[in-house]
Amino acid sequence: MRICVVGAGRMGLPVAVQFASRGATVLSADVNAQLVDMVNAGRLPYDDEPELHDRLGAALASGRYWATTDTTAAVRESEAVVVLVRMVTDAAGSPDYGNLDAATAAIGAGLQRGTVVSYETTLPVGDTRRRFGAALAAASGLRAGEDFHLCFSPERVSSGRIFRDLATYPKIVGGLTPACAEAGRRLYAEHLDAEVWTLTSPEAAELTKVAETTYRDVNIALANEFARYADEMGVDYGEVARAANSQPYSHLHQPGLGVGGHCIPVYPYFFISRAADARLVSLARSLNDEMPSYGAERLSAMLGGLSGRRVLVLGLSYRPDLRESSHSTAAATISALRDRGAEVRLHDPFFGPSGVAAHGYEWGEPGDGWAEALVVHTAHSIYRELTPAGAASVSAVLDGRNALDPVPWRAAGVQYAGVGR
């Protein structure tokens, strides 16, 4: 099969390389000419995706994989087109369709009869059919579901473990017609190890992704609400959650200083903005957005106010052990501390002093003698190993991810509080 993957970013490139590893001839089409040159030279702009470098090298060496900036020409020669172009959203989740509309116009200009087009970029429900199906039909003069196949198949994997997730998470495909679904099923069944599940419509597949991410957000909000109550009552939420989850119908999540990343805090808005009756999800969003302020208040209570206090925030990333700052709640955490008068510095080994400065923050280190208080924003492994001796100037710790062992800190006379702990 000849496949064009539009978008050669964090998701599109590994997916293209995966298809090539199963014998397909694959073209990555991306508007970023510098990225295309790098990919064709076997180089990557990041190094934290396991297996990707070696798999890209193998794909290039096979002679059946290369990257191009000419999406229309690549589509013209392809039997299948997979779209993994980033949908940019603002903090309130409003989509900017610029990239996807441009990619769709370029695809439509090269689209051939019989081709299957599968959108994998997360979309608000209805967009595959109404926005992109209609645009492809207008640009190509072909009929969606009759002259070409159209599917939505959410990309559900996480960066840092893409190949593992691609092999294990069922691949969900919804087609405009049963024939579209079958064409999508064949594309994925032939090139992935995972099971392929066909749903009855693109809308069902779109809602699957919005629902699975919103489920996480709402359940984190519930954990935060319980954790705040546990703090009020002097109860350890972690102990409670473990006990409650010993019964098979309870899946209590972890509380923390907010929800970051470009998926979980964003896609609930795709639901809220389209579902007239949505109520619970908006409330969960605002509860999670309050958590940085809650953490700042908790630290303030420990220190008797934050005015002029020197606070070092540990972690800029939204996920542990990765360099990923998209929609990270580190920014809201720092603002909440500053709003209460604290001086704030930031540490993150995955960004280093220059990366932290590029985000507009001053660098600090736990052992440099500056900080009176630490706020753990990201549960990087390195922070789990931090000891009171490695942060001798610190008298209070707000552990926003319940990542540290409180025992040595309290034994050293440091005030320690987590979230629900």
Ligand SMILES: NC(=O)c1ccc[n+]([C@@H]2O[C@H](COP(=O)([O-])OP(=O)(O)OC[C@H]3O[C@@H](n4cnc5c(N)ncnc54)[C@H](O)[C@@H]3O)[C@@H](O)[C@H]2O)c1
């Ligand atoms: N990154 C993740 O962790 C993740 C996880 C699951 C799903 N997703 C989904 O995957 C989508 C893509 O994410 P990503 O992390 O790969 O984004 P990315 O920004 O790393 O890559 C997107 C690529 O699309 C290219 N592009 C932009 N406009 C284009 C156009 N008109 N034609 C061709 N290429 C174009 C960009 O140059 C870029 O290389 C997201 O919007 C999301 O829906 C991402």
